[in-house]
Structure formats: structure tokens, C-alpha cells
Amino acid sequence: MRGKNKIFYHNFLPYLLLLPTGIYMGVFIGYPILETIRLAFTHPYTGEISLYNFQRLSRDFHFWNALKYTFLLAGIVIPIQVTLALGVSLLLLRRFKGSNMVLYIFLIPLTISDVAAALIWYNILTGNGYLNRILINLGLLKSPLHFFGYQYRSMEILAIVITEVWRATAIVFVIIFAGLQMIGKEYLEAADVFGASTYQKFRYIILPMIKPSLQTALIIRTLFAMQIFGVVWILAGRDIPILAGETYYWQIELKNPNVAAAYSLIIACISIFLGFLYIKLLKPEYLER
Amino acid sequence: MVSVRLENLVKRFGKVTAVDHISLAIKNGEFVVLLGPSGCGKTTTLRLISGLELPDEGRIYFDDSDVTYLPPKERNISMVFQSYAVWPHMTVYDNIAFPMRIKKVPEDEIKRKVKWAAELLRIGELLDRYPHQLSGGQKQRVAVARAIVVEPAVLLMDEPLSNLDALLRMLMRSEIKKLQRRLKVTTIYVTHDQVEAMVMADRVAVMNKGRIMQIGTTEEIYNKPANLFVAGFIGSPRMNFFEASVSDTILDTGYFKMKLPEEMKQVLEGYETVIVGIRPEDIHPVERGIPPGVKPIELEGRVDFIEPLGSDTIIHLKIGEILLLVKVPGSYIVEMGRKLKVALDFNKLHIFDKKTEKAIL
Amino acid sequence: MKMYKGEALKMILTYALASIIVAWILVPLGLIFISAFAVPKEYYNIHKLIPLAFTTENVYTLLFVLKAWKSTLNSLIVAGLTIAISFALGLPTGYSLARFMFKGKDTFKLLIIGLRMFPVIVLAIPFTVIYLKIGLADTLIGVALAHTAMSLPFVVLITSSLFSGIPVDYEEAGMVFGLSRFEAFFRITLPLALPGLAAAAIFVFIMSWNEVFIASVLVLVNRTLPADILVSALNAPDPLKFAAGFIMVLPAMIFVFFARKYLIQVWGITIR
Ligand SMILES: Nc1ncnc2c1ncn2[C@@H]1O[C@H](COP(=O)(O)OP(=O)(O)OP(=O)(O)O)[C@@H](O)[C@H]1O
Ligand SMILES: [Mg+2]
Numbered sequence A: 001m002r003g004k005n006k007i008f009y010h011n012f013l014p015y016l017l018l019l020p021t022g023i024y025m026g027v028f029i030g031y032p033i034l035e036t037i038r039l040a041f042t043h044p045y046t047g048e049i050s051l052y053n054f055q056r057l058s059r060d061f062h063f064w065n066a067l068k069y070t071f072l073l074a075g076i077v078i079p080i081q082v083t084l085a086l087g088v089s090l091l092l093l094r095r096f097k098g099s100n101m102v103l104y105i106f107l108i109p110l111t112i113s114d115v116a117a118a119l120i121w122y123n124i125l126t127g128n129g130y131l132n133r134i135l136i137n138l139g140l141l142k143s144p145l146h147f148f149g150y151q152y153r154s155m156e157i158l159a160i161v162i163t164e165v166w167r168a169t170a171i172v173f174v175i176i177f178a179g180l181q182m183i184g185k186e187y188l189e190a191a192d193v194f195g196a197s198t199y200q201k202f203r204y205i206i207l208p209m210i211k212p213s214l215q216t217a218l219i220i221r222t223l224f225a226m227q228i229f230g231v232v233w234i235l236a237g238r239d240i241p242i243l244a245g246e247t248y249y250w251q252i253e254l255k256n257p258n259v260a261a262a263y264s265l266i267i268a269c270i271s272i273f274l275g276f277l278y279i280k281l282l283k284p285e286y287l288e289r
Numbered sequence B: 001m002v003s004v005r006l007e008n009l010v011k012r013f014g015k016v017t018a019v020d021h022i023s024l025a026i027k028n029g030e031f032v033v034l035l036g037p038s039g040c041g042k043t044t045t046l047r048l049i050s051g052l053e054l055p056d057e058g059r060i061y062f063d064d065s066d067v068t069y070l071p072p073k074e075r076n077i078s079m080v081f082q083s084y085a086v087w088p089h090m091t092v093y094d095n096i097a098f099p100m101r102i103k104k105v106p107e108d109e110i111k112r113k114v115k116w117a118a119e120l121l122r123i124g125e126l127l128d129r130y131p132h133q134l135s136g137g138q139k140q141r142v143a144v145a146r147a148i149v150v151e152p153a154v155l156l157m158d159e160p161l162s163n164l165d166a167l168l169r170m171l172m173r174s175e176i177k178k179l180q181r182r183l184k185v186t187t188i189y190v191t192h193d194q195v196e197a198m199v200m201a202d203r204v205a206v207m208n209k210g211r212i213m214q215i216g217t218t219e220e221i222y223n224k225p226a227n228l229f230v231a232g233f234i235g236s237p238r239m240n241f242f243e244a245s246v247s248d249t250i251l252d253t254g255y256f257k258m259k260l261p262e263e264m265k266q267v268l269e270g271y272e273t274v275i276v277g278i279r280p281e282d283i284h285p286v287e288r289g290i291p292p293g294v295k296p297i298e299l300e301g302r303v304d305f306i307e308p309l310g311s312d313t314i315i316h317l318k319i320g321e322i323l324l325l326v327k328v329p330g331s332y333i334v335e336m337g338r339k340l341k342v343a344l345d346f347n348k349l350h351i352f353d354k355k356t357e358k359a360i361l
Numbered sequence C: 001m002k003m004y005k006g007e008a009l010k011m012i013l014t015y016a017l018a019s020i021i022v023a024w025i026l027v028p029l030g031l032i033f034i035s036a037f038a039v040p041k042e043y044y045n046i047h048k049l050i051p052l053a054f055t056t057e058n059v060y061t062l063l064f065v066l067k068a069w070k071s072t073l074n075s076l077i078v079a080g081l082t083i084a085i086s087f088a089l090g091l092p093t094g095y096s097l098a099r100f101m102f103k104g105k106d107t108f109k110l111l112i113i114g115l116r117m118f119p120v121i122v123l124a125i126p127f128t129v130i131y132l133k134i135g136l137a138d139t140l141i142g143v144a145l146a147h148t149a150m151s152l153p154f155v156v157l158i159t160s161s162l163f164s165g166i167p168v169d170y171e172e173a174g175m176v177f178g179l180s181r182f183e184a185f186f187r188i189t190l191p192l193a194l195p196g197l198a199a200a201a202i203f204v205f206i207m208s209w210n211e212v213f214i215a216s217v218l219v220l221v222n223r224t225l226p227a228d229i230l231v232s233a234l235n236a237p238d239p240l241k242f243a244a245g246f247i248m249v250l251p252a253m254i255f256v257f258f259a260r261k262y263l264i265q266v267w268g269i270t271i272r
Helices: A002-040 A052-058 A063-092 A099-111 A114-124 A130-137 A150-181 A185-193 A198-209 A211-226 A229-238 A243-255 A255-284 B041-049 B093-100 B107-120 B136-148 B166-183 B194-200 B219-221 B228-233 B264-267 C007-035 C040-044 C057-065 C068-099 C105-115 C121-134 C141-166 C166-176 C179-211 C213-216 C225-232 C238-270
Strands: B005-012 B016-026 B031-035 B056-064 B077-080 B156-160 B184-190 B203-208 B211-216 B240-247 B250-252 B257-259 B273-278 B282-287 B296-308 B313-317 B322-329 B339-345 B350-355
Touching: A002 B250, A002 C068, A002 C105, A002 C121, A052 A255, A052 B031, A063 A099, A063 A150, A063 A211, A063 A243, A063 C007, A099 A150, A099 C007, A099 C179, A114 A150, A114 A229, A114 C007, A114 C179, A114 C225, A114 C238, A150 A211, A150 A229, A150 C007, A150 C213, A150 C225, A185 A198, A185 A243, A198 A211, A198 A255, A211 A255, A211 B107, A211 B273, A211 C105, A229 A243, A229 C225, A243 A255, A243 B031, A243 C121, A243 C213, A255 B350, A255 C121, A255 C225, B005 B041, B005 B203, B016 B041, B016 B056, B016 B211, B031 B041, B031 B194, B041 B077, B041 B156, B041 B184, B056 B228, B077 B203, B093 B136, B107 B136, B136 B156, B136 B166, B166 B194, B184 B194, B194 B219, B203 B219, B203 B228, B211 B219, B228 B273, B228 B350, B240 B257, B282 B322, B313 B339, C007 C057, C040 C238, C057 C068, C057 C238, C068 C105, C068 C141, C068 C179, C068 C225, C068 C238, C105 C141, C121 C141, C121 C213, C141 C179, C141 C213, C166 C179, C213 C225, C225 C238
Parallel strands: B031 B184, B031 B203, B077 B156, B156 B184
Antiparallel strands: B005 B016, B005 B056, B203 B211, B240 B250, B240 B273, B250 B257, B273 B350, B282 B339, B296 B313, B296 B339, B313 B322
């Protein structure tokens, strides 16, 4: 009996333990993905299989705008986030009194939702916000700066960028800082001993060595950027159309799950494509076997 | 090419005092070896000299300039790290070239020097490889090559040969030594291998628990150990030690007595208990005949154990509870258990104060 | 303190930059707290640099007049359910990955890691259709099940890493002294992993508490707090928006304050 038990443990127990997760993934992830594809390729009115949804999108300037703004925001926000995260990581690599406190504080936004972050910056940037209060009370401005509203769309983008940088730099930072800490300190010491300047150390030792973390950070950030929603929706509504926002709009406002599914599918495809692109482009050759 | 002077250096890590008031003057072009057991503060001393670590007390001078608080990159030094620190994202070639690139050496000269260093260290075929494709010993040689190509003012090496096989180690020892002679670069070399230390060094600094116990030439360290630690640490097999009480010129161990020459009376004046030390090669079996020049002190003991080592044999001789190791040529045969008369060479006798552990004689 | 030559200036610069970073994060947070409790009259008076009269009225109105307490409660329920479901599923899986060698393990792991990257908002649309069929439409459990798609890979990776860090010897020692494998797990490994698991739970809580897209697509009546705010914020007067921001920020920050050391460890695991 015990012998049988043992065989049972070794052959079946690991799979048995995976089973719940496996079933969940099949039912709640695998099947919905298939369902997304089915919905996206189903005509919303006739129920036939068709490319109707995609044709409809391609004629919709909101779609092209959404695509444009999603990429535009990612293109502005991500470089700023990576630079900032890298800078803060390097700063915190120099251990100083209170550096741990700074670390924790910089991580706070990780816990703050996009909706809340949007409200936090709305509080600062709106007409009665603190930025305008300061500028007006200092006599630098007569009437408030406007960040919100359709006619101030470029300012809306600025507000979104500030909010995204404030909110989501922390995740990039966590990844890069972890990578930096994994660099053995003797590698940097060796550079010191041989007379490398701070810049040379950064350019020739640190940067190449954190390439894998940089890659991870870029992938994660880019994928999240393709799903950007809450911040834009709160701060700009549909003034600045974005892919996830359009998905929401078609689903909730227009009650058309087919077009919404087409949007979802496009987000997924772009994400997967970008993920592969980064992995291909950024693979550090010294790790290759 | 500078002289290096350490003055009362102290470095503490929390409760541990890794370096404890070290003073050391190293001449321009000198090859000094720091020798000592694991954890005695060799690496820390080296890191203080390199500027990677700042001392809690004391000063460091290169020639006459105070470099105590100068960052490493301004000290014109080069270093072989105990952990190699060969950069994983650079090929062997780039690793060796990097220090020269920082110094803006022209590429063709870099090429020449990398080739030269790689050949010297027998890593010529590895230049295109990445460190993860190298063995520990190969990485170590890359680290050495990287350190010697820059012609620094001070060359610091932290156990640079620890991971090589015996043959390669001997080869590299002489290559490094020859190179150092030729370049006349002031070198501080860390090892815990006493043979390596004694072969390579102009002077050896024996360290223990963060202090320098003695500094001197190989000959001085071996023949005139300044204290019990150095006497015991240098030499293999280890020096024999036994405790004896002093009365006049008689040393009494409780198992046997030794009568020293009359002139020792003054030297031993005031000591009650001493520790006597004699190296195994300075004890001679009487029956083999006593070599000329030996001032014999004869003793009799029982052969307790024999370790034949081929060219030599180590005899464990018991006199009461005292164990003496005697080194004799391998050709000399004795049986276990028999009685054996030996002569200690008074000229080679070391006597240490039991309290201070310092050498009296 | 001992310093290199020229280091003093660098240190000053370091502290200056550190202060800027701290201010960059804390000032906006402080300002939303102020605005959430500012007397509206003071807030609307732009010639006051900072409102100085405070009231709990904004928060009160939001919670009890606009019934945001209900959506707050919904959010808590969803987060609680998400924690329960993703741990019920993920804990055994993490344990299995940590303790056993078996065929297909690497593939499974890769699947989990891939899922971690998968844009979960893609799932929201089909969920609405599927939930209609199986009667989960507009239910909190439905939202929690969807949030699980987001949190499950993290729970699996975190727990597997936690269990790997606890030597199997401990368990085996327990089994030698007569515990069954399950008892050994519950009485030895689980208690040892508890602090890490708690941090992981907080992590899941924050994920679910903050998630807005799935929640607002799946639930139209019983909205969670972020979904509620997303829909109603646009029409609410500003002071209520700030009160809402305050309520959303508060619990996550409290949790993080108490578990900050562990959370960094957990974040470290999830991004590996
Ligand atoms: N960064 C550090 N933090 C705390 N203690 C340290 C540190 N570096 C060294 N020590 C301690 O200082 C003492 C001296 O260490 P050191 O590395 O100098 O020894 P070593 O002589 O080089 O030994 P080995 O031959 O093993 O390399 C040891 O007790 C060590 O534990
Ligand atoms: Mg060492």
C-alpha cells in the first residue's frame, strides 16, 4: 500500500496540484480568447462569420486616432519613465542615509490605481488646482492655465503624460533597480581601479549589464501602455481616443461586443508583436550559448 | 612607480577589526607579499591601498603625496581581484583592452599589448570568448593580463594564482616575477601560500588578525621569526614547540632538561617560562652522525610514527608527552617503537617568551 | 563619516536630488488629502494658496449620500474573493512547481509567465458574453473570477518561489516523525511561508482594488469603487472627486506601509 502511495505521489500529485489552475486557465483564459476571436470575426447583425468589424474599424477615424494616440502616449511616456527610473536607480545605488526611505516613497505609486492617480493630478492641474493657485498667487498668471477640455487637447496629453510618469515609473524602477543590485559590486570596483570615469562606468559596465532588466522593463511597460485606459478616460474622456478606451466605448456605450472584441484582438496582437520585437532586438549576446 | 607608505591603518567592519594599526613602507619598485591565514585582513589591506575602502584611522602615502582619501581612479593603480571581477559582458580581448581604452591608448598598441599579455599568460586562444565560457583558472589569468597591461604606479594582486594547477602556477610565478623585475613596478601581492610568498617576494609581510607580525626577507622570516606566530606559520612541517621553565641556563620541560651554554644566562635572565622552538630539519639522529657546525643538545625518545614522503621522511619522536617531528632524508630507515637518540642544533634553537610570544633568541 | 576628496559636493547633490524625488511623489499625495478635506468654498477660492478650513463633509457626501460606501464594500468583496480564488488555485500549483520534477513543468511555467504578460483587458469582452450564458453577468464573483486571470500568475510565481526557499528537509523531517505529506505542508511549510504569503495577498488585493477596466465592463449595477468613480467622476463636483481619490489611495497605502519590506521582495519575485 505504501509503495503504491509513493508511486501515486510521484506520478500524479504534481499534476493533481496543477489541475485547478489548469482548468481555470482553460475555462477563463483559453476559452475567452477563442470567444474574442469568434466575436471579432462575427457580423454584429447577421451573426455570420465575416471581416465586417475590421472593415468598419478601418473606415473609422476614431480607430486610427486611437491607434495613433496609444502609440504616441507610449512613445512619449516610456522613454521618460525609463530615463527617470534609471536615474533614480543610479542615485539609490549610492547608499546614503535615508536612501531606503526614498526607495519606499518612490515605490508608493505602485499601489495607486490609474483612476486615483488621474484624480491626484487633476487636483493639481485643474482650473482651481494647485499649479494655477501658485502661479496666480505669485502673480505669474492672470487667468488659469487650462489642461482639460477638447480645445486643450495637447495640454490634456501633457497631463496624461505627467500622470503616467508619476504613477508607473515605479514599476520600471523596481525592475531596473533589481537588475542593478544584481551586478556584483566588484565589477564596478574593477572599473574604478582601472580609472573609469562615472560616465564610462555607466556606459560600458552598468548599461550593458542591466540590458536584460531593461528589456523586461520595456516589455512590461509597453504592454501596459497598450492597455492604457483609466488615466486617459478620467482626464480626457474620448477627447484623446485610445484603444482600450474605444473598446470600452463600443462595449458599454454602443453595446456592440463584436467591434469591442475586434479592438481587444488588435490590442492583443500588437502586444504580442511588440513583445517579440523587444526580445529579438535586445537580446544580450553574452548570455547566448 | 612610486613608494607606498602605510601609517597606522585601521579598518573596522562593525565589531570586526579587519586591519589593526598596520604600518608598512614599500620601496619604489619593490615586490612585497602579504602572507597570512584566511581572514587575517590581506584583502582589506589591499582594498585600502587601492582606495576601494577608506580607512577609519591612519594615512596612505604614494611617494610623498597623501592619497588616503583619493578615489581609486585617481591613484594610477591596477589590481587583480580575488574574485577576478572579469566583466561578464565583454570578451576576453575587451576585458584586457578596457583599462587601456580608458587611458586612450591607440587601438593598434592595445592590440599589440593584449596579444603580448595573452601570450604571457597562455590565454592567446581565448581572446574571443566570453567569461562564462572560461574556467576559473582561465578567468584568473584574464584578470592578471588585464592588470599588467596598463603599467600602473602600483600593482595590487589578490591571490592571482590561487586557482591554477601546480605546474601552471609555477610557470606564472616566474613570469610575473620576471615581468615585475623588468617593469620595476611597485607590487603588493597577496597570498596564503608560503612557498609562493617566499619565492616571489623581495620582502614578506606576515599578517595575523589584522596586524603585521613580521616583515622581512624570506631568509629573515624563516630563520629569525620575530614571534611564535611567524615561527609556527612559516615552514612545513611546522616548527616543533614545547614549553620549558627556566632556571639559570637549564631549560626544564618536565620530561627532559636542556643545558644551554653559559652565555645564555644573561639572555634568559628574568624569564620563568619560555616556549622553545626547533624546526624538524634542525634535529639530527645521532646514529647518522652529526653534521659539522651543529652545536648538539642530545635527547632520547621513542619513535612513535613514521611518515615517509619519498625524498624525506618525517619521524614522530615522543619524549614523555612531548612530540618532536624530525625530518630526515628518505634513505634513512628507522623502525617504529624503537628508542632513538637525537641532537637538537643549539644554533637553530628559537626561544619565545610565553607571555608576549616574542622571540628571545 | 569618512569620505573621498570631492565627495562632499556629490553628497549634497545626492540629497538634493533625493529630496526632489521625495517631493515629486509626496506633494501630489499630500495635496489630494488636503483637497479631499477642504471646505469647498475655500477650494474654489483660487486666491487662497492652500485651503485652510477643513471638513469631513466631502467624504461623507461621497460615501453616504452618493452611496459610495456600497461600491467600496463591493471593491472589498471582489478583492477578498480574488485573493481567495487565486490562492485556492495558485497555492497548490506553486507548491507543485517548487517541490516536484515532472514532465511538462517547464512548459507550464512558461505558460504562466506568458500569461503574466498577457493583456487581460482582452478577456473582458468575451467574459460579458460568457457570463450572460452562465448567469454570472453583473455579479461580484464574476469580477473576482476575471481578476483572478490577472493575479493568478503572480500568486503561482510568488508561492513557488516562497516554497522553493523553504528546504524540503523541514517537511521530510516532519514526515519522518509521522506527519502525512498534507499535514507536513500545513504544519511546517505553510507557517514558514506565511509572512511572504501575506505580502502576496496584499499584492493581489492592490491589483484587484485598483483594477478598473474589467470591473467597469463586467458590472453595471453593483459597481466596484474605481468603476463607480470612472463613470460618475465626470459629472461629480471636484471636491467629491478628490474625496474619491483619497478613499481609493488610502487602503493600499496603509497596507504597503505595514508590509513594505516583504512587498519589495514580492515585487522582486514577480518581475524575474
Ligand atoms: N565588507 C565586509 N564587511 C564585514 N566584514 C568584512 C568585510 N570585508 C572583510 N570583512 C572581515 O574582515 C576580516 C578580514 O577580511 P579579508 O577579506 O581582508 O581577509 P583575507 O586575509 O583577504 O582572507 P582570505 O585569505 O580568506 O581572502 C574578516 O574577518 C572578514 O570577515
Ligand atoms: Mg582575501
